[in-house]
Amino acid sequence: MKKKWTPPAVKQVPDLMEVYEAMYAAFGPQHWWPGETPFEVIIGAILTQNTAWTNVEKAIANLKKAGVLSPDAMRKLAEKELAALIRPAGYFNIKARRIGAFLDYLFGPHGGDLDALFAVGLKRLRHELLEVKGIGPETADSILLYAANLPSFVVDAYTKRIFSRHGCFGDDATYHEVQDYFVKRLPMGVALYNDYHALIVKTGKDYCRPSRPDCERCPLINFF
DNA sequence: TGCCAGGCCGGGT
């Protein structure tokens, strides 16, 4: 029986804007997403599924070097060629298929035009993205927020881990339940959602890994 | 060295 780490008791319900201020004070603005174009953001969102960003960077560099980091160029690639280029990101066969599925969607209803895609609007675009095989809720929300600049709050493993460890919701909370927790307690806004998620990831990477959490130095420790 | 990383899908109970 492995010894389990138990979270500290909840002291109070946190004011999520104060939580934001604390993370911001500790780390400053994060300037996400680390990608130069909306298409690069979308590809990065698929490539980073359950994968370290450093590995995604290598794959993105390969795509840039090959001159295929655009919808038209990437669509001309065979799936095998694409898989070879994105190999460093891991799961390369499945991710090549997922990128292909997104491109089929982009060039189907929307003629390959990202601006036309984004003009569809938040609610309908989110629904359509979730229909694409390989795009789940986090990837969809990342595309909406960081590529389309639409106010869709992104939930990831760090978001669940940090806030469930502090008893804000159960560790079995669904994606939608966690998202709702934040949306209900924060003013809606692209800039705030953008930096909030990025700061959660930064906080999680530094202080809330699954093993060896470092709660003593975490800037959020006093809020719960 | 084993564990982990900015998930998601499909098949089995």
Add this chain to the structure above:
DNA sequence: ACCCGGCATGGC
């Protein structure tokens, strides 16, 4: 409706 294995590379 859950539960779980599979997917895969690179860094610490």
